Each structure stands twice: as C-alpha cells, then as structure tokens.
Amino acid sequence: MLKDELTALLDEDDSAAPESRIVRLLSERGAASAAEISRLSGLARSTISTALGELRRAGVVVEATHGDAARGVGRPASAFALNPKAGTCLGVHLSLAHVGVMVADVSHSVICEKTFALGLDYSPEAAVSAVRRAMRDIYTEQGLSLRALIGVGISFSGPVAPDGRIQRASIIPTWAGVNIRETFEPALQRPIFADNESNCSAVAEMTWGAAVGVEDFVFFTVDVGVGGAIVSRGRVLTGIAGGGGEFGHMTIDPEGELCRCGNRGCLELTASFAPALGVASRLLGRPIGLDDLIALALDGHVGCKRLVEDTATLAGRGLGMVGSVLNPGLILIGGRAALAGDLLLEPLARSYDRHTLIKRADTPEAQRTRIEFGRFTANNALMGAVALVLRRQGRLG
Numbered sequence: 001m002l003k004d005e006l007t008a009l010l011d012e013d014d015s016a017a018p019e020s021r022i023v024r025l026l027s028e029r030g031a032a033s034a035a036e037i038s039r040l041s042g043l044a045r046s047t048i049s050t051a052l053g054e055l056r057r058a059g060v061v062v063e064a065t066h067g068d069a070a071r072g073v074g075r076p077a078s079a080f081a082l083n084p085k086a087g088t089c090l091g092v093h094l095s096l097a098h099v100g101v102m103v104a105d106v107s108h109s110v111i112c113e114k115t116f117a118l119g120l121d122y123s124p125e126a127a128v129s130a131v132r133r134a135m136r137d138i139y140t141e142q143g144l145s146l147r148a149l150i151g152v153g154i155s156f157s158g159p160v161a162p163d164g165r166i167q168r169a170s171i172i173p174t175w176a177g178v179n180i181r182e183t184f185e186p187a188l189q190r191p192i193f194a195d196n197e198s199n200c201s202a203v204a205e206m207t208w209g210a211a212v213g214v215e216d217f218v219f220f221t222v223d224v225g226v227g228g229a230i231v232s233r234g235r236v237l238t239g240i241a242g243g244g245g246e247f248g249h250m251t252i253d254p255e256g257e258l259c260r261c262g263n264r265g266c267l268e269l270t271a272s273f274a275p276a277l278g279v280a281s282r283l284l285g286r287p288i289g290l291d292d293l294i295a296l297a298l299d300g301h302v303g304c305k306r307l308v309e310d311t312a313t314l315a316g317r318g319l320g321m322v323g324s325v326l327n328p329g330l331i332l333i334g335g336r337a338a339l340a341g342d343l344l345l346e347p348l349a350r351s352y353d354r355h356t357l358i359k360r361a362d363t364p365e366a367q368r369t370r371i372e373f374g375r376f377t378a379n380n381a382l383m384g385a386v387a388l389v390l391r392r393q394g395r396l397g
Contacts, residue, residue, distance in 0.1 A: 001147070002058075002059055002060065002083065002085060002086040002087070002148075003086060003087045003147065003148050003149075003150060005058060005060055005086075006023065006060055006082070006086045006087050006106065006150065007087070007150050009023040009024070009060070010023060010024055010027060010150070010392060011392070017051075018041075018043055018047050018048065018050075018051040019051045019054060019055055021041050021043065022037055022041065022043075022048065022051050022052065022055065022061070023055065023060065023061070023082065024392070025037060025040055025041055026061065026080065026081055026082050027082060027106060027390045027391070027392075028207065028390060028391050030081060030107060030108035030207075030208075031064050031079045031080065031081040031107070031108075032079060032080060032081075033078060033079045033080070034048055034049065034052065034078070034080070036079075037052075037080070052080060056080075059083055059085075059086070060082065060083055060086055061080050061081070061082060061083060062080070062081060062082075062083045062084075062107075063078055063079070063080060064079050064080065064081040064107070081107045081108075082106040082107050083106070083107070084105035084106065084107040084109060085105075085148075086106055086148075087105065087106045087148050087149070087150040088103055088104065088105050088106070088111070088144060088148050088149050088150065089103070089104050089105075089106065089149070089150060089151060089152075089153065089386050089389040089390060090102070090103055090135055090149060090151075090152045090153070090188075090190075090386075090389075091103075091104070091152075091153045091154075091155070091382050091383065091384075091385030091386035091387075091388075091389070092131055092152060092153065092154045092155065092382075092385055093154075093155040093156075093197065093200075093379075093381045093382040093385055094127060094154065094155065094156050094157065094172070094175075095157050095171075095197075095381075096120065096157060096171055096172060097117060097118060097119055097120050097122070098115055098116065098117050098118065099115070099116060099118055099122075099127055099130055099131060099134075100113070100114070100115040100379065100382045101113070101114050101115075101131060101134045101135065101138065101382075102114075102379070102382050102383065102385070102386055103138055103139070103142070103144070104386045104390075106150070106390065108207075108208070108390070110386075111138075111142055111144070112138050112141070112142055113379065113382070114134060114138065116130065116134070118130060121172070121173075121174050122172075122174075123174065124174075124175060124178050124183045128183060128184055128187045128188075129187075131184070131187075131188070132187050132188060135149075135188070149190055150190070150191075150389065151190055151191040151192070151193055151389040152184065152188050152190050152191070152192055152193070152389065153193045153194070153200075153384075153385035153386055153387070153388035153389045153394065154180055154184065154192060154193070154194040154385055154388075155194070155195065155196070155197045155200035155381040155382060155384055155385040155388075156172075156175075156180065156194065156195075156196055156197065157171040157172060157196070157197050158171050158172065158175070158196060159196050159241070159242040159243050159246060160180065160194050160195055160196050160238075160242045160394075161241050161242040162238065162240075162241075162242060163179070163181075164179045164180045164181035164182065164192070164194060165177060165178070165179045165180075166178050166179075166180065167241065167242055167243065168261075168262075171225070171260075180192060180194045181194070191395065192395075193385075193388035193389050193392070193393065193394040193395050194388070194394050195236065195238065195384075195388060195393070195394040196227075196242070197227070197381035197384075198219060198221050198227035198228050198229045198245060198334075198381075199229045199236045199238065199245065199384070199394075200380070200381045200382075200383075200384025200385050200387070200388065201219060201221065201229065201334050201374070201376070201380040201381050201384050202217075202219035202229035202231050202236055202332075202384070203236060203384040203387045203388060203391065203393060204376055204380045204381070204383040204384035204387055205219065205332055205334075205374045205375060205376065205380070206231060206234065207383075207384075207387040207390065207391065208375070208376075208383065208387075209332075209374055209375030209376055209380075210332055210372060210373070210374050210375045211231070211330065211332060211374075214231075214329075214330055215231070215232075215233050215234040216231060216232055216233065216328065216329060216330075217231050217328055217329065217330040217331065217332060218230055218231070218322060218326060218328045218330070218331045218332070219231070219245075219331075219332050219334055219374065220247060220315075220319055220322070220331055220332070220333055220334065221248075221333075221334045221335040222271070222272070222273070222311070222312075222315050222333060222334075222335045222337040222338075222344070222348075223272065223273060223290065223335035223336050223337055224272055224273050224274045224277070224290060225248055225268055225272050225274070226247060226248030226267055226268040226271050226272045226315065226318070227245070227246065227247065227248050227335075228245045228246070228247040228248070228322070229244075229245040230244055230245045230326065235393070236393065247267060247318060247319070247322055248266060248267050248268035248271075248272065249261050249263060249266045249267070249268065250266065250267045250318060250321060251263055251264065251265050251266060252265050252266065252267050252270070252317075252318065253265030256269060257269050267314075267315075267318040270314045271311065271314040271315040271317070271318050272311070273290050273293065273311055273337060275311075276293065276307040276308070276310070276311050277289065277290060277293060279307060280292075280293050280296075280303070280304055280307055283303055290336050290337065291336065291339070293307065293308065294308065294336075294337070294339050294340045297340060297343055298340065298341075298343065305343065308337075308340050308343050308344055309343065309344075309347045311337075311344075312337075312340075312343075312344045312345075312346075312347040312348040312351070313347045313348070313350075313351045314351075315348055315351070316347065316348040316349065316350065316351025316352040316354075316355065317351050317352075317354075317355045319331065319348070319351075319352050319355075319356075320351065320352045320353075320354065320355025320356035321355070321356075323352060323355075323356035323357070323358070323369060324355075324356050324357040324358075327356075327357070327358055327369070328369055329369060329370065330369070330370050330372070331352075331369060331370070331371045331372070332372060332373065332374040333345065333348070333371065333372070333373050333374065334373075334374040334376070334377065334380060335377065336377055336378075338373045338374065338377050339377060341373075345371065345372075345373065348371070349371045352369075352371060356369075
C-alpha cells in the first residue's frame with residue numbers, strides 16, 4: 001500500500017537512504033525541482049535522478065508543475081511532489097469554544113476545512129467524539145479512505161509539554177494536565193503530532209507563508225492574548241516543558257495585576273487587545289470585538305485608532321525585550337490584529353526599536369531586524385496542525 005511505503009520513508013532516521021531524504025523534503029515543501037532538491041539536500045544530481053526514478057516507479061512521487069519555475073520564461077521546469085494518493089493528513093485546532101478540522105493530502109492540497117462549536121469548558125471526551133465524527137464524515141463525503149490517513153496534528157490554545165501533557169497556563173482550564181496523545185490516539189488510531197497554537201502558526205508560516213525558506217525567526221501573536229514562537233534552524237524551540245516562546249507571560253510589572261497564569265504584571269495584561277476592547281465597549285456603550293475595533297479604527301474613529309496605536313506601542317515594548325535576547329533577523333506579527341495593517345505595524349516597530357538593544361540607525365540594512373506581518377490571520381493554527389504531520393514535528397511519545 002502506498003501509504004505504508006510513504007510513512008516508512010518519512011519515519012527513517014537522518015542517516016536514511018536518498019529516497020527517504022527526498023520524500024521528507026517533498027513532504028515539507030510540497031514540490032521541488034531536481035535542482036532544488038540537490039541544493040536543499042546536498043545530494044548529487046546523479047543520486048537524485050536515480051532515487052526519483054525509483055520513487056516514481058513506486059508511485060510515491062509524481063511530476064508536477066512547479067510554481068516558482070512557472071514564473072520564468074518558456075516551458076516550466078519539471079518539479080516533483082508526493083503523490084496525493086499516497087496519503088492524507090488531519091489537522092485539528094482546539095480553541096476556547098470551537099474545534100476546527102482540516103484535511104489535506106501529502107502534496108499540500110487542502111481538501112476540506114470545517115469549524116464547529118462545542119461551547120465553553122468543553123471536555124476532552126466531547127472533543128474526541130466531535131473530531132472522530134467529523135473525520136469520518138469528511139472522509140465519507142470526499143470519497144477518501146481512512147486507511148490513507150498518515151497522522152493527526154493537533155493545535156492547542158496553551159502550552160503543550162513534549163510528552164503531550166497540557167500545562168496549567170491553558171486558555172481552556174478544564175484541560176490542564178490532560179495528555180493529548182493518551183486522549184486522542186486510542187480513538188483516532190493514528191500517530192499524534194501536537195503543539196500550542198503559536199508554534200503551529202509559526203510552522204504554517206515557514207511551510208506556506210511569509211517564512212518559507214527562512215530557518216531563523218520569531219513569531220509574535222497580538223490578539224486578545226499575546227503569544228509567540230521561536231524558530232531556530234527550521235525547528236520550533238518548545239523548551240523543556242513546552243513553555244518556549246510564551247512572550248505574553250513575561251513579567252513586566254512584578255506588582256501589577258494578577259494574570260490568568262498566576263503571575264503578576266504579565267505583558268499580556270497590557271499588550272493584548274483585551275483591555276482596549278473593554279475601554280472601547282464602555283466608550284461606545286455596546287460590546288466591541290476585535291474585528292469591530294479594527295474596522296472602526298481604519299474608518300477613522302479617533303478613539304479606536306488611539307487604542308490600536310497604544311496597544312501596538314505596548315506590544316512593541318515587550319517585543320523589544322525579546323529582540324535584546326535573540327536579535328532575530330525576522331519577526332512575523334500574527335493574530336487578527338494584523339488586519340489593522342500599518343496602523344498597528346508602524347507604532348509597534350517604532351516601539352520595538354526604542355526598547356531593544358540594537359537600533360536600526362546603528363546598523364547596515366543587511367543586519368536590521370525586519371518586522372512584517374505573517375501571511376495568515378484566520379486559520380494559521382489549523383494549517384500549522386496539518387503541517388506538523390507533513391514535517392513530522394511535535395511527535396508525542
């Protein structure tokens with residue numbers, strides 16, 4: 001069966017045969033020409049030609065039109081991708097009150113995406129039941145075989161330890177201490193790959209978004225919460241207990257307000273949009289959501305515009321601390337607040353430069369930190385959950 005051959009190649013160790021190295025590279029990238037495979041893998045062109053021949057005869061790899069080559073003049077160069085018939089991936093995002101699911105094949109084509117409500121404080125049992133039902137329904141509707149499913153990626157709104165246990169600082173308090181692998185694997189009967197939503201968002205950006213081809217960057221989420229991820233040499237740094245990149249819980253004021261994580265004066269208490277939404281709701285006399293606030297600010301509402309700018313300035317100050325520690329070449333800004341565009345980005349970048357060690361004015365262009373928006377704002381964590389399977393990252397157990 002194609003799926004069994006594919007997973008065997010994907011799971012071989014780093015000293016694996018050329019065929020395995022090529023399959024893993026295509027699983028991460030989606031498609032690549034022989035020249036790109038040679039550059040990225042270090043394999044000789046003759047070795048690649050032989051290995052690709054074997055993989056094509058086995059049906060694991062097929063020829064595809066390469067997007068980058070198609071931009072050139074004349075006939076597009078040949079590119080290769082994993083055979084979409086060889087396997088599919090299921091991505092799951094567990095958020096505060098909703099569960100999202102996405103199915104994609106191993107050539108990186110998205111087949112279906114659905115989101116459904118479970119209500120606040122839903123139980124692990126309810127989530128497992130809903131995901132299993134959605135998985136079966138989607139595969140039936142799309143005419144797919146569940147036997148082709150090579151793994152399930154799970155994105156969670158809270159820190160996930162390497163052993164799969166959800167830490168106490170979770171947005172969904174009823175899940176604290178739950179082991180994702182032990183909860184989902186018996187029901188879904190597939191390998192489980194899991195990480196927190198900011199890490200998954202970073203993986204989505206380096207698989208399909210603004211960080212394609214970038215091995216070192218920082219991802220910074222500004223939304224109703226503050227989060228982030230640190231990527232080094234193409235891998236997310238999760239930390240020993242899954243708390244790497246939790247920028248929102250850096251203590252800014254030790255005597256400040258109590259945070260939901262149990263500490264005081266966390267960056268999230270001032271640099272997220274939660275306080276701004278409270279102020280806007282009081283000023284306007286009605287509940288205001290983040291999308292409403294941004295729309296009003298972009299439409300010229302003076303108070304809402306100021307709230308966006310002030311929040312961006314506070315976020316930039318916290319991000320400046322990250323910059324002083326890591327001095328990254330690229331910082332990607334994620335979260336729905338990115339929809340505010342330059343209204344958010346410009347004050348955030350000014351504040352970052354004011355509060356970090358290395359200043360733009362003191363460095364040549366090539367050594368300046370670039371601060372840009374990520375490509376995705378709506379379903380980045382869900383896409384990242386799919387990418388966990390494709391990149392074989394976040395494997396539990």
